[in-house]
Amino acid sequence: MEKVSDAQVRQATVFNDQAIQLWQKGKKNEAIELWELAVEKAPNVAETLHNLGSAYLYLGRIEDALRCFQEATENDPELVEAYAKIGNIYQQKGDISTANEYWNRALQIDPSCQEAITNLEQFNTNRYDPENIPEYETPDNNLSLSNKDSSLITSSNLTLGQKLVGGISTLLGREKNTKR
Structure with a gap:
């Protein structure tokens, strides 16, 4: 991967901030275009990758979201939210074992990660529901x-x-x- 300059990172950060504002105004496609441009300018900025992944996930573009979250964790191995969302994607795909691995990874980084806690509790409740035994x-x-x-x-x-x-x-x- 080519070295990214500080100017490119700053420009990507500006695009990221503008994309957030567009998303909040309901201009989802325009926001995604800006996030994609930000990632193109600075592909190693985990926050931008995470935001783009979240937008893709919201729109049902699961594989694109998964790719973004995985790249985000490669660039920032402590990005708890990305691990939790990767777990959610694997749960949607029916791969509960892998989902559990990612939720547990999120909890290793931040034991108070509510998204991971909630999903693990829900999974274990569904799996071991005494009413179904x-x-x-x-x-x-x-x-x-x-x-x-x-x-x-x-x-x-x-x-x-x-x-x-x-x-x-x-x-x-x-x-x-x-x-x-």
């Missing part, structure tokens, strides 16, 4: 639970972990509160 029942393989109180493992007041421990212990014929 069937209650334990007597298995069909003739293992009897007749000498155990099955209400211990089906109570709605128990956490998923308690249900699992209680259910496994019951199936194995162990007492629920066995000390190790």
